[in-house]
Amino acid sequence: MTRSLPLILMTVVLDAIGIGLIFPILPSLLHDVTHASDVTAYIGILMALYAAMQFLFSPLLGALGDRLGRRPILLMSLAGAMINYLFLAYASSLWLLLLGRALAGLTSANTSVAAAYITDISPEETRAKHFGLLNAMFGMGFIAGPVLGGLLGDHWVRLPFIAAAALTGLNFILCFFALPETRAPDRDKIDLATFNPLRPLRWALGMKDLLPLILIFFLFSGLDEAYGTCWALWGSDTFQWNGFWIGLSLGAYGVCQTLAQAFLAGPAAKLLGERKAILTGIACACAALGVFAFATQGWMVFAAMPVLALGGIGIPALQSLATRKVGEAEQGQFQGVLQSAVALASIGAPLAFASLYLSLRMVWPGAIWLTVIALYGMGAQLVLRVGFDAKDESRISSRNR
Numbered sequence: 001m002t003r004s005l006p007l008i009l010m011t012v013v014l015d016a017i018g019i020g021l022i023f024p025i026l027p028s029l030l031h032d033v034t035h036a037s038d039v040t041a042y043i044g045i046l047m048a049l050y051a052a053m054q055f056l057f058s059p060l061l062g063a064l065g066d067r068l069g070r071r072p073i074l075l076m077s078l079a080g081a082m083i084n085y086l087f088l089a090y091a092s093s094l095w096l097l098l099l100g101r102a103l104a105g106l107t108s109a110n111t112s113v114a115a116a117y118i119t120d121i122s123p124e125e126t127r128a129k130h131f132g133l134l135n136a137m138f139g140m141g142f143i144a145g146p147v148l149g150g151l152l153g154d155h156w157v158r159l160p161f162i163a164a165a166a167l168t169g170l171n172f173i174l175c176f177f178a179l180p181e182t183r184a185p186d187r188d189k190i191d192l193a194t195f196n197p198l199r200p201l202r203w204a205l206g207m208k209d210l211l212p213l214i215l216i217f218f219l220f221s222g223l224d225e226a227y228g229t230c231w232a233l234w235g236s237d238t239f240q241w242n243g244f245w246i247g248l249s250l251g252a253y254g255v256c257q258t259l260a261q262a263f264l265a266g267p268a269a270k271l272l273g274e275r276k277a278i279l280t281g282i283a284c285a286c287a288a289l290g291v292f293a294f295a296t297q298g299w300m301v302f303a304a305m306p307v308l309a310l311g312g313i314g315i316p317a318l319q320s321l322a323t324r325k326v327g328e329a330e331q332g333q334f335q336g337v338l339q340s341a342v343a344l345a346s347i348g349a350p351l352a353f354a355s356l357y358l359s360l361r362m363v364w365p366g367a368i369w370l371t372v373i374a375l376y377g378m379g380a381q382l383v384l385r386v387g388f389d390a391k392d393e394s395r396i397s398s399r400n401r
Contacts, residue, residue, distance in 0.1 A: 004121050005130065007179050008114055011074070012134060013141040014171040015110045018081065018164040020145020022088065025153035025160055032157060034094055042094070046101045047346075053105025054343035059200030062112045062336020066329055070117045071181045073332075075172060080107025082168040089161035111138070112335040119323045119331045120182035127323060128274065129266025131316035136262035143254045186329075204337040212386050213322050218341040219379045220315065222349035226372050227253075229353040237365045239298040249301060256309035265316040274317040275383060281314025282380050286373045293366040293373075321386070 026046075030039035065073040080103050087100025114134060122130045149160040204210050235241040235249060268277040288308035295301055319338075326334045353368070360367045 003178075004180060004182070005118070005133075007174065008117050009133060009137045011171055011175055011179070012110070012114050012137045014167050014174075015078075015081070016138045016141025017145040017148065018085065018167045018171070020142045021149035021152070021160040021164045021167075022085070024146050024150040025157050028153065028157045029088065029161075030094075030097075033091060033097060046097065049098060050101045050105040051343045051347045053102050055340045055347070057106045058112050058339040058343065059204070059333060059336035061107070062116065062332035062334070062339070063200045065113050065116055065332035065336075066183070067186050069181045069183050069185045070113050070120065070332065071175065071179060074110065074113045074117070074175055074179070077107040077110050077113065078168055078172040078175065080104060081110070082165050082172065085161045085165035085168060089158045089165060112339040113332065115319065115335040115338075116332040117182055119335070120328075124320070124324065125270070126266070127320040128269030128277070128316045131319040132261045132263075132265025132313070135265075135312070135316060136258045139254060139258040139261065143251065143258070183332075200333045200337055201340065204334065209325055210334070210337075212382050213318070213325060214337060214341050216318060216379055216382050216386070217322075217338050218345050219375065219382070220318070221342040221345035222352075223372055223375055223379075225346060225349035226353045226368070229350045230357045230368050233357060233361070234292075234365050234368065235298075235301075237361060238295070239301075241298065245298065249298075249305075252302060253305050253309065256306050257312045260306075260309045260312050261316065264310070265313045268313045269317040269320060274321040275386070277317035278314035278321075278383050279380055281311045281317075282376050282383070284308070284313075285311025286376050289369040289373050289376075293369040295366065318383075 026043060027039050030036070030042045034042060036042070061073050061077065084100040084104035084107075087096055087103070091097045091100065115131070118130045118134055119127065148163070152159040152163055204214060231250060232246045235246050239245070241249070265277075268280065271277075272280060284307050288304040288311070291300055291304040291307075295304075322334065322338065323331060356371060357365070357368050
């Protein structure tokens, strides 16, 4: 584990940088390819296509990881991402862009495979800490990626895609030569039914103990979309922020959240237990959002931002709790189902929050955060209903003593 953990975390960082590189210049590329004056609809189509393919195929790739091993599936997903970036770099028509994004969504198993990999190499008492590091590394890469993409895009609009392909290729080489396998292949369990993308979803939905966890992941992922959807509009409407202040506030939040996930998630789960760590994170997020709702000056947002970032300490604890609900032979499949829930939330939640914000905008822009608080309250009720078995309760009680 001493060697494997840094390697899988480095893989996640490079992957996140590669993903983030393309966002600042995607509109320019679409203008170049389609010659349309307004490319908003095309951006929405590309994002929705990626999320839809991720929703369908992440559970399938996770299940294949359980049977073939984590390493070959991770390598396949990295190869698919690299091909996608090359499509984006050299595509001369819209259909090639769509094909590339569909391929990327189909092979986007990196996060779920990395989570399953960490489950394999981590004992239960350190899983929350390692999931926190996983999320923090992804956050760091996602912060650095758009900055680097913007700088490269100023030289040539296609250059960030070539850089993303190169980073993903480096990631592939790193995994191919240095990342060990953590799960012995079990090819005897593979048949044609294994390749049905809906089979893992039916498996998860048929297990009553898993449904609350899947719903919690779906809800929390949807709530995360509220920030990306409404933050810039709210900052402009409430504080008259320009692009610089909106970018600065989002960057500051990203840094705070990364630090909280990296250094506080593990200790919080160890001290409080998974359930209380999740509820503490919800309470912190709601407290900060309450400040946002009634804030009249921009400095109030920056003052409450570290408290909002503490809301992220519950996610690694939730991931750790989720790993104990299925057996070792089904970890990849379950992580894929959770990633599928995240993808589904990323399709519907932005549309819902955008519509809701538009209905509140002229009356009280800050009311959008009260809506998020109410939804967090629903999530807290679900967390309280997630059961611990006797072993879990005994372990947490002894830990707190």
